[in-house]
Amino acid sequence: MRRVGENRLNELWGRPLVTVVLISVIAVMLWPVLGAASALGTYAALLLALLFHHLRNLSRLHNWLEAASPQSLPDGSGAWEEIFSGLSRLMRRKTQIETRLSATLARFQRAGAALPEGVIVLDEHGRIQWCNPRAENLFGLDIRRDQYQQITTLIRNPQFVEYLEQGSFNEPLTLRISRSDGEVVLSIQLVPYGGSDKLLLSRDITHWDRLETTRRDFVANVSHELRTPLTVLSGFLETLADMRKPDPDMTRRSITLMAEQTARMHHLVEDLLTLSRLESTQNRPHEEAVDVAELIQGLQRDGMALSGGRHRIQVSASNRNGLLGSVDELRSAFGNLVSNAVRYTPEGGTIEIGWTVREDGCPVFFVRDSGIGIEPQHLPRLTERFYRIDRSRSRSTGGTGLGLAIVKHVLSRHQGHLEIQSEVGKGSTFSAVFPPTRSHAVEKSVRDTAPEQAD
Ligand code: ADP
16 A cells, blocks of 8 residues: 555656656757757747646636536646546545444434434433434434434423433432323433533333322222221230230120131232232133023022022013133133122112123123112223222222222123213113124024023
8 A cells, every 4th residue: 555655656756857858868969960049949848838737727626616516626637647546536535434424323313213212312401402202202302303402401390400400310210290181200320421521311201100199099009909908907916915804705806807808808809809910911811602681590699698688689681692601711800890780779779780791882781770870080090990980889809909809800802892881870881892803693592591680
């Protein structure tokens, strides 16, 4: 490489020198023939022609530099040919590097735009140099409008400003931003790089935050539910332990109450296990042909046992088809609806357990009661875990607050949903609606019996 460079240099210097020497030799040879004056004149004329040649090429080089366009590079002769072709090579290389660089830059920008995280590049003064569309979306920025703006004048949240100013960025900042479409929770981390520049990374963690809140609430609720029966149990046990001579009546009463509290905890744990099984996505429901009319007979018997003769419980099964699904899960969901109807219907009330088909072909299982009813504002939240309208009534009737959450999960595992109609003081209807594809013909002709009634 070096040798080639040196050769070129020699050529550049060599050619003009050879030309000057040649002109000098010609002048010396002409001296005896033409005389000193003519020889000197010819020498001067040839030198001027040489000078003119170089000046002309210099001017072409100057014009080309002004135009700065690789296409218009002039053709030179002699040493200038070498200079111009060298420049031409340089220009080509520069163009290639530029093209490669802009392709790389475009690739990086596309990668930045595709990142699921928001990225903002800040200079040493905290001015926005660049940001990706995700960051624009998270912070409501517009790079064309906000480029080179101070970030703290655009995002004025005091927590955010304090985070940027404190200088230690090991821990991310959790920022809650109120927007017209609701609250968004962001995790923000500043990453200093390359001296004084900084990357501001932001991630939408609203979903995780909600999950975390749900988890915390859930643990608090379960602890609260278990604490009451445990307090009662330990109270009785202490009293019994302190009694020198056990009083048989008192002991019997205590044991009965302790058994009730134990049953309550047992029920709660059972419901929690059921919910956790239902929530597991890996564990799909075991599909089989369920004879719902037959299932309803069993539910009616259970309802009557729970009611202890305080209610009229009727059955109406106008749907002759069965349902594809898990019989255990469906029994548990439908059983919860029947048990709720019994527990929230005052003595003397009527409960109807039904199996029908809607006009659109959807099979529907429903439980209608003439009970206390529900105010409309509670309806959207009834299937939340531990949501109760009247806590003491729910507890006193053996409720865990998980019944409708179980119903919701079972139905969604069967692509169904729960519909609730209710009027305070008049009663409620809970309907489990399934897609028509879950309907299946039952072979037996047991449904020839008209809607059945039993008290
Ligand atoms: P719980 O164990 O408390 O009954 P659920 O999840 O089964 O829990 O029901 C949630 C709440 O919905 C109940 O606490 C009750 O306030 C209300 N609810 C459920 N079913 C009925 C019904 N048939 N009539 C009136 N209120 C009901």
